[in-house]
Amino acid sequence: MTTWTEEFRALEPLCARAPSPHNAQPWTLRFSPEGITVGWAPERSLPVGDPTRRDLLLCLGGYVETALIAAADAGLAVRAEFAVDDEQHSVARLLPASDRYRSDFTAADVGARGCARGAYLPGRLDAEQLGRVRAQLTATALVEVPARSLAALAARSDRRLFSAPGVAAELRTWLRLTPRHPRYHQDGLTFRALAMSRVEAAGLRALLAARASRPLARVLAATQAGLLRYEGSVLVLTGDPATPEGMAEAGRDLVRAWYALARQGLSVHPLSQLVDCADTERELRHRVGARPLAVFRAGRPSPSAVPPRSARLGPRPPAAAGH
Ligand SMILES: Cc1cc2nc3c(=O)[nH]c(=O)nc-3n(C[C@H](O)[C@H](O)[C@H](O)COP(=O)(O)O)c2cc1C
Incomplete structure (x- = not known):
């Protein structure tokens, strides 16, 4: 029987559509029978441009949110617990939950998002x-x-x-x-x-x-x-x-x-x-x-x-x- 963490592996490419500073994709996943630890690869952080790690933490929070959306969309009941550990380079754990994560967004929204840095049509948001x-x-x-x-x-x-x-x-x-x-x-x-x-x-x-x-x-x-x-x-x-x-x-x-x-x-x-x-x-x-x-x-x-x-x-x- 496949466990939820094994099923989650198939969602990794979708989770990786999350945004990251300089598109460095700093997130890491460590699997154990109890859950998945989300962390970061220090060599993919930006110590000069982001010395306070504001953007790194924003990015990892965004990654976890994206992972919860992806899991819920795939029918997996997963929740997140945040605890930042500087020695382990970890930020949160994904754990089994009693219900699917409730979100207005789906895998399609995750796949459709992207930055645009060229010209925009004129007009302010209403x-x-x-x-x-x-x-x-x-x-x-x-x-x-x-x-x-x-x-x-x-x-x-x-x-x-x-x-x-x-x-x-x-x-x-x-x-x-x-x-x-x-x-x-x-x-x-x-x-x-x-x-x-x-x-x-x-x-x-x-x-x-x-x-x-x-x-x-x-x-x-x-x-x-x-x-x-x-x-x-x-x-x-x-x-x-x-x-x-x-x-x-x-x-x-x-x-x-x-x-x-x-x-x-x-x-x-x-x-x-x-x-x-x-x-x-x-x-x-x-x-x-x-x-x-x-x-x-x-x-x-x-x-x-x-x-x-x-x-x-x-x-x-x-x-x-x-x-
Ligand atoms: C916390 C954070 C800060 C970012 N800061 C910048 C920025 O200052 N300038 C910029 O052009 N893009 C910035 N980005 C966007 C990333 O470069 C972008 O997410 C990445 O290149 C992947 O492209 P995509 O979002 O179109 O998938 C930032 C993204 C995150 C998550």
């Missing part, structure tokens, strides 16, 4: 669209601001961040600027996902190769600033989690917000740099009157800028608990 997203939040709140009002702030955060020591080097590890990159179909950020042309990608490769951090910061900042100068919405997820477990819970809200947008045909473009840079974080906090945890453009991608589906790692060898 109260009804925002209401459907807010209905999914349990630990956080959501503030909508006009995209244009953050263009200058985003440009400043980019310039600061990309000229900070180590950030460009870390980014280089995860950029896939040519289809010939050996990991182009596995992980990282492809130039197509970044809405870059081949020529732009070649230019960026040259700057990265020359370790020309100043021009690089300027080029990256210029691209982002242009992207916010339109009539559109930026959504700020706010909250003030006091523990790592609380941050992971906020990550569950974050992906539910993204699934709720995807259900409405809306894509997101995360702008974490606004929260990563202390100076712009302070200003954003002041503007929205709460601590920003995640920031993203939301809207309908213009038909000429439909993004490709992002890559994922293939099946990973199963790890037994305690290894």
